[in-house]
Amino acid sequence: xxxxxxxxxxxxxxxxxxxxxxxxxxxxxxxxxxxxxxxxxxxxxxxxxxxxxxxxxxxxxxxxxxxxxxxxxxxxxxxxxxxxxxxxxxxxxxxxxxxxxxxxxxxxxxxxxxxxxxxxxxxxxxxxxxxxxxxxxxxxxxxxxxxxxxxxxxxxxxxxxxxxxxxxxxxxxxxxxxxxxxxxxxxxxxxxxxxxxxxxxxxxxxxxxxxxxxxxxxxxxxxxxxxxxxxxxxxxxxxxxxxxxxxxxxxxxxxxxxxxxxxxxxxxxxxxxxxxxxx
Amino acid sequence: xxxxxxxxxxxxxxxxxxxxxxxxxxxxxxxxxxxxxxxxxxxxxxxxxxxxxxxxxxxxxxxxxxxxxxxxxxxxxxxxxxxxxxxxxxxxxxxxxxxxxxxxxxxxxxxxxxxxxxxxxxxxxxxxxxxxxxxxxxxxxxxxxxxxxxxxxxxxxxxxxxxxxxxxxxxxxxxxxxxxxxxxxxxxxxxxxxxxxxxxxxxxxxxxxxxxxxxxxxxxxxxxxxxxxxxxxxxxxxxxxxxxxxxxxxxxxxxxxxxxxxxxxxxxxxxxxxxxxxxxxxxxxxxxxxxxxxxxxxxxxxxxxxxxxxxxxxxx
Numbered sequence: 037x038x039x040x041x042x043x044x045x046x047x048x049x050x051x052x053x054x055x056x057x058x059x060x061x062x063x064x065x066x067x068x069x070x071x072x073x074x075x076x077x078x079x080x081x082x083x084x085x086x087x088x089x090x091x092x093x094x095x096x097x098x099x100x101x102x103x104x105x106x107x108x109x110x111x112x113x114x115x116x117x118x119x120x121x122x123x124x125x126x127x128x129x130x131x132x133x134x135x136x137x138x139x140x141x142x143x144x145x146x147x148x149x150x151x152x153x154x155x156x157x158x159x160x161x162x163x164x165x166x167x168x169x170x171x172x173x174x175x176x177x178x179x180x181x182x183x184x185x186x187x188x189x190x191x192x193x194x195x196x197x198x199x200x201x202x203x204x205x206x207x208x209x210x211x212x213x214x215x216x217x218x219x220x221x222x223x224x225x226x227x228x229x230x231x232x233x234x235x236x237x238x239x240x241x242x243x244x245x246x247x248x249x250x251x252x253x254x255x256x257x258x259x260x261x262x263x264x265x266x267x268x269x270x271x272x273x274x275x276x277x278x279x280x281x282x283x284x285x286x287x288x289x290x291x292x293x294x295x296x297x298x299x300x301x302x303x304x305x306x307x308x309x310x311x312x313x314x315x
Numbered sequence: 316x317x318x319x320x321x322x323x324x325x326x327x328x329x330x331x332x333x334x335x336x337x338x339x340x341x342x343x344x345x346x347x348x349x350x351x352x353x354x355x356x357x358x359x360x361x362x363x364x365x366x367x368x369x370x371x372x373x374x375x376x377x378x379x380x381x382x383x384x385x386x387x388x389x390x391x392x393x394x395x396x397x398x399x400x401x402x403x404x405x406x407x408x409x410x411x412x413x414x415x416x417x418x419x420x421x422x423x424x425x426x427x428x429x430x431x432x433x434x435x436x437x438x439x440x441x442x443x444x445x446x447x448x449x450x451x452x453x454x455x456x457x458x459x460x461x462x463x464x465x466x467x468x469x470x471x472x473x474x475x476x477x478x479x480x481x482x483x484x485x486x487x488x489x490x491x492x493x494x495x496x497x498x499x500x501x502x503x504x505x506x507x508x509x510x511x512x513x514x515x516x517x518x519x520x521x522x523x524x525x526x527x528x529x530x531x532x533x534x535x536x537x538x539x540x541x542x543x544x545x546x547x548x549x550x551x552x553x554x555x556x557x558x559x560x561x562x563x564x565x566x567x568x569x570x571x572x573x574x575x576x577x578x579x580x581x582x583x584x585x586x587x588x589x590x591x592x593x594x595x596x597x598x599x600x601x602x603x604x605x606x607x608x609x610x611x612x613x614x615x616x617x618x619x620x621x622x623x624x625x626x627x628x629x630x631x
Contacts, residue, residue: 054434057426058443060503065446067469068458082472128340131333143337150348152557152614154564156583157607160358160590160600161351164368184347191340210325216332245451247567248583252591263453267571279461286454297449298442305441308508309515 065290072283079280093284102257103285106265110289113178113261114243118236120179121186125235126228129194130220134206144195151188155248158184166253177253178261182246186239193238193307197231198224234307237300241293262289352607358600365596378601395601403577404585405609411494411581412562415501419558420551422502423509428543430510431517448507456571459500463487493578497569504568505561509554516550517543552621556614563610582606 039047071079075090097103131137132144166177201224209223250261260268266285269278297304359378363371380394395401430441447455462469463486471483486496520543528538566583573579580588586606590599 050429050432050434053429054436054440057429058440061443061507062446064455064458064462064503065450067462068454071461080467082467082469084469124340124343127336131336135329135333137330137333147344149614150344152560152610153348153352154560154583154603154606154610156564156566156586156603157355158348158351159355159587159603160596161354162347163590164354164358165346165351167368180347183343187340187343187347216329216336220336241449245453247453247570248587251570252587263451263567266457267453267567279464279467282457283461286457290450290454293449293451294446297445301442301445304445305511305515308511 093280110262117182125190133198181249234303359604408581426510427513444507493573493576512554516547
């Protein structure tokens with residue numbers, strides 16, 4: 037089959053568009069990696085391709101004040117938040133997807149509404165609550181406050197997922213005399229694993245990236261999460277921004293996320309669209 | 316199989332179980348969402364300060380609007396509703412949200428159309444566009460702050476090389492370009508989300524519609540306007556509202572990329588500034604209450620006017 041000139045133009049135009057999309061998507065991250073491997077004053081020369089390879093910036097970050105501590109804080113906070121949200125969400129979404137009761141739609145809409153809350157609207161009230169509970173400047177302040185966006189999200193996605201499971205498996209269990217709790221743990225849990233991994237991962241990313249609460253509810257450097265640590269990373273003097281170490285820190289915390297996202301690509305897309313558009 | 320009364324029993328048992336299953340989640344959401352929101356609204360009617368959280372006294376609407384008559388007979392209005400800094404923030408937020416969501420929708424739909432076509436390496440392209448989405452907002456703000464640096468930034472270098480600019484400009488510091496810088500970074504970061512939601516919508520359109528149109532010789536542009544767009548509209552409407560809500564509450568990108576720039580300060584930024592940094596806790600609460608009210612009104616109007624079906628319950 038031969039192509040006419042017009043078809044050739046269309047084909048080349050299409051692939052040019054694809055190349056532009058890919059380059060714009062990955063260039064900033066590529067450039068951050070490239071910068072992070074530059075040493076000393078080389079950082080102030082603009083290069084489009086790697087010219088030198090120095091791990092100096094990485095050493096500076098890893099041995100610097102509290103960066104490792106921040107990573108540990110972030111892992112702990114995100115992990116506990118996700119486990120808590122999943123635990124509360126599994127039983128709740130079973131009830132929301134499988135049992136007919138009055139006010140179910142209203143409850144679903146309310147949960148969706150909470151997930152759209154502007155965080156700043158609860159900041160003052162949460163600040164008071166956290167001070168009252170005595171957890172200000174501890175990881176628990178973040179675990180508590182992150183529930184406001186992780187819980188509605190996990191409930192919503194798991195509800196959509198469970199609604200699509202066939203009714204027959206449940207009927208068989210009911211005839212066998214299984215209680216609702218047994219139905220969840222014995223019948224649904226094995227089927228739910230893929231959905232739990234996806235929603236858990238998405239909630240983890242959300243908690244890992246959160247900034248406003250983490251900035252407001254911590255005061256000492258040792259309690260900071262990774263985003264706050266990177267945002268407030270400063271050099272020897274006020275004027276001098278340590279771009280090299282900032283880029284190294286950025287690469288350290290982003291690479292695991294990018295790898296996870298690429299591995300779970302298909303599942304994440306499915307999870308996101310279930311959260312956004314009705315699945 | 317069941318006799319009637321037993322079936323009723325079973326239903327009742329399931330309903331009771333449902334209540335116990337839902338209770339922990341409802342209590343949790345009440346504690347972290349409803350209660351703090353009510354407290355914020357309450358604070359906005361008091362003179363509470365950060366150092367004196369429990370000693371605030373009820374002062375009515377004074378944080379919003381307060382009329383004072385001086386002894387000379389002159390009347391002064393005070394409060395956030397006559398505060399130019401607040402209205403500047405409202406205007407910045409609206410401008411940012413409308414422009415960013417518009418471009419994200421256009422680019423997102425474009426990328427979705429490209430990804431919906433079949434070509435070699437499609438999986439790789441989809442993986443590549445997920446990268447901006449996977450990068451934490453703070454990290455992308457820092458990455459772009461470096462790329463947009465006035466002296467050593469690569470963006471200025473590219474633009475000078477291809478002759479668009481004569482000299483590098485201070486993107487994030489200059490009052491004229493700060494908003495553009497924020498918009499560029501936000502559009503870069505969130506277009507993938509839009510593209511994926513659009514793609515999901517596109518993939519639900521049956522292929523044979525396109526084949527029928529092709530056989531009838533309908534022009535591709537007409538196919539887009541008459542078939543694709545109307546069919547993808549429900550998915551698009553939901554995607555737009557999600558993005559819009561996100562944009563209206565934007566905080567982190569602006570806080571890191573253009574700190575203290577009057578040209579980009581949004582409602583969230585200015586509220587937090589008053590709440591925490593300036594020790595005007597009650598005043599900041601009033602501003603966050605207003606932000607909440609604005610978003611609530613916007614969502615209700617959008618759902619009502621656009622007839623968006625968010626729950627997906629109706630067509631089950």
